[in-house]
Amino acid sequence: MSLSLRLALIGALACVAIFALPPRPAAAWTAAGLSVFAQQEDRFTTYDFETAGSASAAACDWPVTMVFWGHASVAKVKQALASSLPSYGNEMYARVSETRCPKRSTWRWVADRGVKSLSFSRALHLRLYADGDGRLTNGAWGDYVIGTTHLDLDEVFSANPVYGYSEQAAGEIEALCASVFGTGNVVPDSLPLGNVEVDRTEQRANAKGGVDSHYWQCDGLATMVYVP
Secondary structure, three states, X not given: OOHXXXXXXXXXXHHHHHHHOOOOOOOOOOOOOOOEEEEOOEEEXXXXXXXXXXXXXXXXXXXXXXXXXXXXXXXXXXXHOOOOOOEOXXXXXXXXXXXXXXXXXXXXEEEEOOEEOOOOOEXXXXXXXXXXXXXXXXXXXXXEEEEEXXXXXXXXXXXXXXXXXXXXXXXXXXXXXXXXXXXXXXXXXXXXXXXXXXXXXXXXXXXXXOEEEXXXXXXXXXEEEEEO
């Protein structure tokens, strides 16, 4: 075999090897539809975040898919759902502003571990965010809190867990809310937030020697739940 032919063969094999490599895990989850939503004097970012202090699209966790309004508080919603979601998860952060002031920043970071179902293989997880008194307030929604939803799949025992399916999780939370607050108080996909996520997966290495898969899914329309 001639030298030129051998070099060509080596190059071809190298190309095959390159294209056969698995996708490189992402350093952080990157949202496609991050924005700020305003309701009267209030504002909030349309995702929660893995760390407080960075409202970057490359630091997001999950899109906001729920708004509980009327007479809502974080504690009241959690208590109402406690029988179905008795556990909790890792802490994440949301960015909210209850009063808009052009002369100074009123943004604050708020944290929540959420509530989730008891399952090692498939846990339903809801996080709820408000400010220091456990609720946000404006003239249109009364006392309200915002929520993100997702599923935790094979989180405990697998080295390759999958997280996400926010839209599917929101549908399951809607059913729980209908049972405790009343069907007429749950209006699915009624608040346009613009945080659309086309179904896609990001991955990154984890401490177990595997990869965490982050499955994005959101139609950009939050569900409104009236809390009596």
